[in-house]
Amino acid sequence: MNYFKTLFLPISIALLLGSCAEPNLKDEHGLNLNFSEAKATMKADATMEVSLYNPNNKRVDSVAYFIDDVRFAATADGNASIRIADGKVGQRTILARVYSGEDRFVTQKNITVLAAKAPKAYSYEILETYPHDTKAFTQGIEFVGDTLYESTGQYGESTLRKVDYKSGTVVNSIALPGNQFGEGLTIKDNKIYQLTWQRGIGLIYDLDSMEKLDFFNYGDSRQGWGLCNDGKKIYKSDGSSRIWILNPETLMEEDYIEVYTHSAKIDNINELEFVDGKIYANVWQRDAIAIINPATGAVEGVINTRTLKDQVAQASEDNVLNGIAYKGEPNTLYLTGKRWEKLFKVAIAELQ
CATH class of the missing domain: 2.60.40.10 (Immunoglobulins)
Incomplete structure (x- = not known):
């Protein structure tokens, strides 16, 4: 360990x-x-x-x-x-x-x-591999049924995409203005919510047409990094140890949790996914996914993903793991990273 x-x-x-x-x-x-x-x-x-x-x-x-x-x-x-x-x-x-x-x-x-207890340790096993666009500087992914939605970053390259995940084909893509750096996304009530990095605003789209409907402002959160939701609340990371809880109607920050283990604070919380009552979070530039209690902020588990990056050809140190998606399959996640040429379907198991 x-x-x-x-x-x-x-x-x-x-x-x-x-x-x-x-x-x-x-x-x-x-x-x-x-x-x-x-x-x-x-x-x-x-x-x-x-x-x-x-x-x-x-x-x-x-x-x-x-x-x-x-x-x-x-x-x-x-x-x-x-x-x-x-x-x-x-x-x-x-x-x-x-x-x-x-x-x-x-x-x-x-x-x-x-946290009262040390986090449980988890490993992964690759079940399937799918092609992924190497031009996509992936900031967040989320499924609706069998359709994968993806937010990509970098100034002048940021997009919101609808993707056929099995073939890697981009079905639809909306470009962000050149001064906006796309970040995480989440989907709730037939709307897509996409963050920008340092502009202090999030974008709202219609799910079906991907037409931009509105925007919302950040409050005390420093930046936009990751988003997820539990069907009611929306959770937002800002690159610190905090995960902010947003009002689902106004998108205003109402509260936050801080992410700690039994011995340390965890900074650089990035892309988020809500899975079976827990928040799964990429930690920027760390080969691990933290499993977080959304009520307390305690890290209850850590998935060791160190060897996953060995399965892809990385162009630079920036091309790190940064995509977690869940389709409702028990103990199964879909993972990718920035400019990775693969999307992985993996099984998660607790180490004994």
């Missing part, structure tokens, strides 16, 4: 300190938070103790504790236990509201929550 070491990046657990900017709150109080774990890092299924550091011996009547604005404890002495009830991993803010007579004080720190 040495390939896990190449996938999982060293974890950063820098803590953000500060006080809440609310009216009638006093900032110069000297109060701080102490955690039972020295690095303020805990597993999602564990418990960590928090206490109030009060070097100036200020009067403390009671302390209310919050995780990301959700109250989880109230104490008189400032001691409490932190347990992550929602299971979400990543950076979480612990905030204490301290009541002292007529005064109120606020202090906060971040903690890092890791």
Whole structure:
């Protein structure tokens, strides 16, 4: 399992300190938070103790504790236990509201929550191979029935395509404007949603005609990388460790999850596919696919795809694995990459 070491990046657990900017709150109080774990890092299924550091011996009547604005404890002495009830991993803010007579004080720190378990390891077996256009700088693929839809990138080369996957024939292709770099796509309710990289907009098309209908703007997400959906929610990656959850009607960013294993944060989340209740994600320039819990961000599995690139002739280091599609066949995926001459149908199996 040495390939896990190449996938999982060293974890950063820098803590953000500060006080809440609310009216009638006093900032110069000297109060701080102490955690039972020295690095303020805990597993999602564990418990960590928090206490109030009060070097100036200020009067403390009671302390209310919050995780990301959700109250989880109230104490008189400032001691409490932190347990992550929602299971979400990543950076979480612990905030204490301290009541002292007529005064109120606020202090906060971040903690890092890791996945409770190490991810399961998966391998693959090639079942079938199909031709794929080597001019396609593949950014995302998705099936509707037996028809494969593909988004390709590069300025002046970006397209939205409808493809006969068995022959590799491009049935229809729509070129993007030269100043737009195509990225991931997903299909929901007879509409195609396609991202652009750094323009800050996504494009919306009619599924049947591939006519462009509208566009939508990004919010706080940095860029456009990958898209998928679960039939209700739409998930968007931006090249960081975050996967954003979009309102299916407005396409506005409503929330996000952060992608962590039991030991590390995973950056460069790229092309996405929703498979049997999980998000499958390419990690840019890594020979692996992460299987992510969409409710928590925890990486529950990793598919080792290191040897797949040996089956194709690659023109450059940029031509990496970057296409995951699912047709509803159990434990079966369709994989390709940027300018690869092959699309692979593979069976996925857990290593024992």
